[in-house]
Amino acid sequence: MKWRIIKYSENDASTNMAIDEAVSESVAAGGPPTIRFYGWKPSAVSIGYFQSIEKEVDLEKCSDMGVGVVRRRTGGGAVYHDNEGEVTYSIIGREELFPKDIIASYKLICGWICESLSLLDISSQFKPINDIIVGGKKISGNAQTRRGGVLLQHGTVLCDVNVDKMFSVLKVPDEKVKDKMIKTVKERVTSVKQQRYATKHDVYTALMRGFTHEKEFYVDSLTPEEIKRAMELAETRYGSREWNHMR
Amino acid sequence: MPNGKLVCFSVKAHDGRVTRVEITGDFFLHPEDTIFKVEEYLTGIPADIRENEVASMVREALGDAQLIGATPEDFARIFKRAVSR
Numbered sequence: 001m002k003w004r005i006i007k008y009s010e011n012d013a014s015t016n017m018a019i020d021e022a023v024s025e026s027v028a029a030g031g032p033p034t035i036r037f038y039g040w041k042p043s044a045v046s047i048g049y050f051q052s053i054e055k056e057v058d059l060e061k062c063s064d065m066g067v068g069v070v071r072r073r074t075g076g077g078a079v080y081h082d083n084e085g086e087v088t089y090s091i092i093g094r095e096e097l098f099p100k101d102i103i104a105s106y107k108l109i110c111g112w113i114c115e116s117l118s119l120l121d122i123s124s125q126f127k128p129i130n131d132i133i134v135g136g137k138k139i140s141g142n143a144q145t146r147r148g149g150v151l152l153q154h155g156t157v158l159c160d161v162n163v164d165k166m167f168s169v170l171k172v173p174d175e176k177v178k179d180k181m182i183k184t185v186k187e188r189v190t191s192v193k194q195q196r197y198a199t200k201h202d203v204y205t206a207l208m209r210g211f212t213h214e215k216e217f218y219v220d221s222l223t224p225e226e227i228k229r230a231m232e233l234a235e236t237r238y239g240s241r242e243w244n245h246m247r
Numbered sequence: 248m249p250n251g252k253l254v255c256f257s258v259k260a261h262d263g264r265v266t267r268v269e270i271t272g273d274f275f276l277h278p279e280d281t282i283f284k285v286e287e288y289l290t291g292i293p294a295d296i297r298e299n300e301v302a303s304m305v306r307e308a309l310g311d312a313q314l315i316g317a318t319p320e321d322f323a324r325i326f327k328r329a330v331s332r
Contacts, residue, residue: 048272048273049279050270050271050276050279050282051271051272051273052271055255055271073279074275075273075274075279075316076273077273102277102313103315129250129252129275129315129316130275144275145277145279146277146278147278247271
């Protein structure tokens with residue numbers, strides 16, 4: 001079994017989520033398991049499937065700053081995806097390729113990320129449910145869904161982090177404790193840049209090596225059908241108010 | 248939740264009956280759409296229902312679905328708190 005690798009590309013928020021879904025559909029229909037790398041242009045906030053968009057995101061601020069907003073089909077929390085500050089990946093394959101147990105499958109895929117980070121001389125650990133930590137601080141967040149016999153896991157590795165910028169677009173439950181919360185997050189989150197001198201491109205190269213290690217793979221593009229379907233989903237689902245304001 | 252996950256219930260009741268339930272948060276549930284079933288199960292029940300009965304109903308609605316980062320008991324506790332507000 002050979003993995004298909006889709007090289008890094010940058011897209012807007014709804015297109016990114018639509019590509020992940022279009023690829024999931026093609027995998028369900030018999031297509032190859034796929035590893036995809038991507039970035040967010042413009043920077044964007046993604047919220048978890050069960051989150052309330054109004055409670056989590058300062059929509060007015062996002063609009064003023066040109067920051068995109070999208071609801072993911074995966075659970076988990078709100079993430080600010082800075083264009084410069086992170087590399088995102090998705091792993092899409094039939095469920096049989098992964099452990100049945102959800103935490104075990106997170107552990108397997110997050111292990112590939114830990115392996116990638118070790119290539120940058122960064123020692124990291126998987127922290128259940130869905131995080132990777134370095135010295136007790138989060139460096140990567142991940143989220144998974146399984147539908148139609150297909151497992152999709154996407155996640156980000158923080159290359160550089162600007163917590164103040166993050167909280168300018170994310171809402172906090174209580175405005176009165178916002179400063180304290182920002183301070184706590186600064187203490188609990190790290191980035192590759194805080195650990196080693198490495199560029200975003202270095203992180204991408206390490207992820208490419210770590211994810212493909214001991215796998216048979218080939219580098220390819222999305223098929224015209226996948227692109228067509230992704231454009232359709234970007235418009236009808238991930239770009240729609242009905243989807244994004246579902247909760 | 249102790250694991251850092253957040254669960255929030257928005258509940259409306261009228262004449263002693265629950266008329267609307269919306270569950271939000273950063274937990275995981277596979278398959279995700281099961282959340283609609285949980286909300287549906289809890290809609291129409293008496294507002295003064297006991298917490299352990301709510302937990303049973305959540306468990307029944309979940310069936311084989313996997314809730315990660317929270318338990319049916321957490322859902323029941325938070326539901327009760329939301330109803331009594």
